[in-house]
Amino acid sequence: MHELQKYTVAVIGGGPAGLMAAEVLIAQGVQVDLYDAMPSVGRKFLLAGKGGMNLTHTEAEPAFVARYGARATQLAPMLQDFNPDALRAWVHELGIPTFVGSSGRVFPTDMKAAPLLRAWLKRLRDAGVRFHMRHRWLGWDEAGQLRFRTPEQELHVQPDAIVLALGGGSWARLGSDGKWLAMLEQQGIHSAPLQAANCGFEVTWSAHFRERYAGEPVKPVIAAYTDQQGQQQQRQGEFVISDTGVEGSLIYALSSALREQINASGSATLTLDLAPGKSAERVLEEVSHPRGSRSMASHLQSKVGIAGVKAGLLHEYLTKEEYTQPDKLAAAIKALPLRLQAARPIDEAISSAGGVLFETLDAQLMARSKPGVFCAGEMLDWEAPTGGYLLTACFASGRTAGLGVLAWLRAQA
Numbered sequence: 001m002h003e004l005q006k007y008t009v010a011v012i013g014g015g016p017a018g019l020m021a022a023e024v025l026i027a028q029g030v031q032v033d034l035y036d037a038m039p040s041v042g043r044k045f046l047l048a049g050k051g052g053m054n055l056t057h058t059e060a061e062p063a064f065v066a067r068y069g070a071r072a073t074q075l076a077p078m079l080q081d082f083n084p085d086a087l088r089a090w091v092h093e094l095g096i097p098t099f100v101g102s103s104g105r106v107f108p109t110d111m112k113a114a115p116l117l118r119a120w121l122k123r124l125r126d127a128g129v130r131f132h133m134r135h136r137w138l139g140w141d142e143a144g145q146l147r148f149r150t151p152e153q154e155l156h157v158q159p160d161a162i163v164l165a166l167g168g169g170s171w172a173r174l175g176s177d178g179k180w181l182a183m184l185e186q187q188g189i190h191s192a193p194l195q196a197a198n199c200g201f202e203v204t205w206s207a208h209f210r211e212r213y214a215g216e217p218v219k220p221v222i223a224a225y226t227d228q229q230g231q232q233q234q235r236q237g238e239f240v241i242s243d244t245g246v247e248g249s250l251i252y253a254l255s256s257a258l259r260e261q262i263n264a265s266g267s268a269t270l271t272l273d274l275a276p277g278k279s280a281e282r283v284l285e286e287v288s289h290p291r292g293s294r295s296m297a298s299h300l301q302s303k304v305g306i307a308g309v310k311a312g313l314l315h316e317y318l319t320k321e322e323y324t325q326p327d328k329l330a331a332a333i334k335a336l337p338l339r340l341q342a343a344r345p346i347d348e349a350i351s352s353a354g355g356v357l358f359e360t361l362d363a364q365l366m367a368r369s370k371p372g373v374f375c376a377g378e379m380l381d382w383e384a385p386t387g388g389y390l391l392t393a394c395f396a397s398g399r400t401a402g403l404g405v406l407a408w409l410r411a412q413a
């Protein structure tokens with residue numbers, strides 16, 4: 001265990017990925033200096049706890065790994081080494097109980113991130129990790145040393161190995177601003193551009209619709225779209241009307257495909273089924289039913305269950321004339337086309353896609369062009385939906401990078 005005591009490793013970035021790398025390293029007696037630009041670590045982790053911290057998911061492994069889409073192959077060994085069961089056991093070890101929600105999502109029993117982070121930081125400090133806050137990493141100097149800007153001075157240090165866990169590109173005010181892309185590019189560590197993931201989309205609403213319905217949930221609804229391979233995909237759930245368009249769980253779940261569609265063709269169309277429980281024939285029958293002196297609005301409400309924001313959406317997209325024609329109205333209820341013009345800005349997104357390319361790293365996440373430099377967490381080029389998949393891959397890749405450093409140091413000894 002003490003063979004590695006002579007080595008110092010710099011971990012830059014104190015989110016879940018960097019902290020996990022620090023834990024793996026300190027456990028083997030390495031000296032660990034953890035640097036972060038912010039006054040405290042784990043700010044995004046704490047924010048994630050505000051809406052209910054979803055740590056991981058209990059679905060079986062093939063389905064779980066498939067959530068990482070095009071990067072499932074690269075992430076699979078890391079996710080197998082630190083799988084959702086191992087993650088839960090690790091959280092329990094920190095004294096934090098967890099529970100499985102009805103959808104299979106795993107949460108701390110109190111839904112919060114702060115007690116977990118507090119317990120974890122205490123354990124890391126007790127183990128000897130040295131925390132250096134307000135240390136902004138600026139890259140390397142000409143002698144190959146790390147440069148940090150601190151409130152007092154510029155600091156240059158020369159550790160034996162480095163773990164970069166600098167986060168993605170969303171919520172820059174919490175520390176992860178993606179400025180590292182250019183610094184790594186100069187060193188031959190290539191990245192795909194950062195893009196919004198798990199994000200909302202822009203729709204041009206009329207002023208009347210926006211004022212009346214922004215903030216309203218649309219539920220239940222089925223959203224369908226045709227992917228780039230020409231296959232129709234659909235999903236039931238709910239979303240929220242925002243001032244600028246649409247957001248919420250159903251939209252986030254489809255966001256990767258919708259973003260790619262917009263990248264390829266300038267816009268994407270979601271087709272909404274506002275009456276998921278009823279067939280098109282049934283809706284047409286109900287809408288065509290004689291309504292006597294009743295208004296179309298109350299007829300729709302009593303016969304098809306459409307009112308409020310759903311009725312507002314029909315008014316938004318149909319002319320007054322179409323609204324009174326049963327065939328047009330029924331068709332719109334079952335297939336209302338919603339044109340999405342752009343993803344909302346990356347800073348508002350829950351996570352980001354893009355980042356350091358796996359091809360630029362070896363299987364231990366060490367940069368091929370810069371031996372001794374490892375990358376982990378959301379800064380790597382993968383994306384996943386919400387559901388605990390983001391944090392799981394951050395923890396797992398942080399652990400892989402930490403183990404990679406240990407193996408590399410042993411090989412140097």
Ligand SMILES: Cc1cc2nc3c(=O)[nH]c(=O)nc-3n(C[C@H](O)[C@H](O)[C@H](O)COP(=O)(O)OP(=O)(O)OC[C@H]3O[C@@H](n4cnc5c(N)ncnc54)[C@H](O)[C@@H]3O)c2cc1C
Pocket residue numbers: 012013014015016017018035036037038041042043044045047048049051052053054055056135136137138165166167168170171174175176177178180349350351376377378379387388389390391392394
């Ligand atoms: C609103 C919201 C809710 C979320 N909820 C969930 C959830 O319930 N479940 C889930 O799985 N995921 C959730 N996520 C995503 C999850 O929080 C992130 O994927 C995760 O925090 C990324 O971890 P990381 O360690 O890679 O990076 P971060 O947590 O972003 O940490 C990166 C660190 O690097 C530091 N840093 C960056 N650049 C520099 C520099 N140049 N010098 C020094 N330090 C630097 C930053 O200050 C920061 O502390 C949520 C995200 C958001 C925004």
